Amino acid sequence: MQFKTIAIHSHQHPDPVTGAVINPIYQTSTFAQEDAGVHKGWDYSRCGNPTVDTLAGVLADLEGGKHGYCFSSGVGALVTMCNALFVPGDHLLIGDDVYGGTFRYTTKVLAKYGVEIEFIDMTDPQNVEKAIKPNTKMVYMESPTNPLLKLVDIAAINHIAKKRNILTCVDNTFASPYLQRPIEMGVDIVLHSTTKYIGGHSDVIGGALVLKDDSLNDAIRFHRNTIGANPDPFNSWLTLRGLKTLGLRMDAHCASALELAQYLENHEAIETVFYPGLPSHPQHELAKKQMKAGGGMISVRVKGGEKEARQLLKSVKVFTLAESLGGVESLIEHPALMTHLSVDPKVRQEIGITDNLIRLSVGIEDVADLKADLAQALQVISGKAPATV
Numbered sequence: 001m002q003f004k005t006i007a008i009h010s011h012q013h014p015d016p017v018t019g020a021v022i023n024p025i026y027q028t029s030t031f032a033q034e035d036a037g038v039h040k041g042w043d044y045s046r047c048g049n050p051t052v053d054t055l056a057g058v059l060a061d062l063e064g065g066k067h068g069y070c071f072s073s074g075v076g077a078l079v080t081m082c083n084a085l086f087v088p089g090d091h092l093l094i095g096d097d098v099y100g101g102t103f104r105y106t107t108k109v110l111a112k113y114g115v116e117i118e119f120i121d122m123t124d125p126q127n128v129e130k131a132i133k134p135n136t137k138m139v140y141m142e143s144p145t146n147p148l149l150k151l152v153d154i155a156a157i158n159h160i161a162k163k164r165n166i167l168t169c170v171d172n173t174f175a176s177p178y179l180q181r182p183i184e185m186g187v188d189i190v191l192h193s194t195t196k197y198i199g200g201h202s203d204v205i206g207g208a209l210v211l212k213d214d215s216l217n218d219a220i221r222f223h224r225n226t227i228g229a230n231p232d233p234f235n236s237w238l239t240l241r242g243l244k245t246l247g248l249r250m251d252a253h254c255a256s257a258l259e260l261a262q263y264l265e266n267h268e269a270i271e272t273v274f275y276p277g278l279p280s281h282p283q284h285e286l287a288k289k290q291m292k293a294g295g296g297m298i299s300v301r302v303k304g305g306e307k308e309a310r311q312l313l314k315s316v317k318v319f320t321l322a323e324s325l326g327g328v329e330s331l332i333e334h335p336a337l338m339t340h341l342s343v344d345p346k347v348r349q350e351i352g353i354t355d356n357l358i359r360l361s362v363g364i365e366d367v368a369d370l371k372a373d374l375a376q377a378l379q380v381i382s383g384k385a386p387a388t389v
């Protein structure tokens with residue numbers, strides 16, 4: 001089956017008792033047992049629930065993996081994975097431009113338990129080769145990165161890690177399995193914030209891990225049950241509903257984002273556009289190699305500084321000023337003041353999260369309306385139209 005068919009039909013069949021086409025929400029914490037320890041496969045919803053397990057199964061199939069697990073958030077997935085796989089003294093190599101919450105958890109929590117965390121620029125795979133130490137346990141990649149939309153060569157880095165038996169994980173949140181499939185490139189674990197494109201409607205928080213094979217499965221399952229960062233059945237059902245249209249939505253996000261990126265690139269009020277689908281993106285060739293399209297996220301540096309950036313945020317009318325991404329509605333945000341506030345200001349400057357950087361999550365509204373909205377807001381920051389707010 002192809003992607004859009006898997007998203008709709010995998011693990012989802014009409015209910016044999018009622019004929020219901022849509023899988024029910026098993027909103028239950030516990031399950032009746034015929035005899036002590038004798039049940040139909042589920043005993044307690046922290047350890048497994050039919051609705052949650054259906055979502056996990058579909059995600060595993062869409063990523064081309066063998067085992068899937070769902071969590072109450074993307075961060076819950078990250079914490080569970082790290083608890084399962086790291087012991088004191090291990091070394092974690094991680095991209096220097098990852099999601100702010102990943103930065104916060106690894107530096108402020110995981111490091112407390114004796115795991116050595118090292119951030120490096122992974123846009124050159126040789127940096128990974130050079131940074132590997134005898135105690136390196138995992139190479140953790142994010143591609144495209146948040147918010148600078150840098151790419152890492154997943155296959156090349158995975159190859160370097162595998163030569164030394166080092167685990168690899170890719171945060172595939174920005175691309176979604178529709179655009180990029182790290183497990184097919186040899187990666188061991190794919191991590192998602194299902195809050196974003198997978199859910200797709202900005203109405204749930206969730207996360208997932210998909211594993212390539214059996215070797216890590218017991219550890220992840222044990223820690224999932226033990227830590228308890230579980231999603232509830234209703235959230236999982238909403239995510240399943242959103243997931244059915246992932247392919248259609250991604251096609252629309254990508255087409256509109258490309259059109260807007262081209263428009264912004266030629267706008268006098270914009271200094272730089274970061275979008276992997278543009279030929280001007282320094283890793284456009286890599287994008288073509290490992291992604292199906294450029295994705296729905298664009299970052300721009302406006303001409304000027306924080307003042308101009310704030311003015312743009314206040315002048316848009318269709319885009320909503322909000323954190324998060326990947327929903328049907330377009331969002332706009334200021335990484336330095338919002339999503340990446342927890343990153344040390346010095347580090348933010350070093351890696352390019354400047355005060356004039358704005359991140360756009362392009363939704364699936366009519367692109368003409370999105371373009372007109374940006375056009376009128378950019379008129380304001382160019383001083384060609386009065387600020388109305």
Ligand SMILES: Cc1ncc(COP(=O)(O)O)c(C=O)c1O
Pocket residue numbers: 073074075076099101142146171173174192193194195205206207324
């Ligand atoms: C790339 C990426 N990974 C992980 C997360 C964490 O996900 P959640 O907010 O669902 O915990 C986010 C959240 O923005 C993200 O953007």
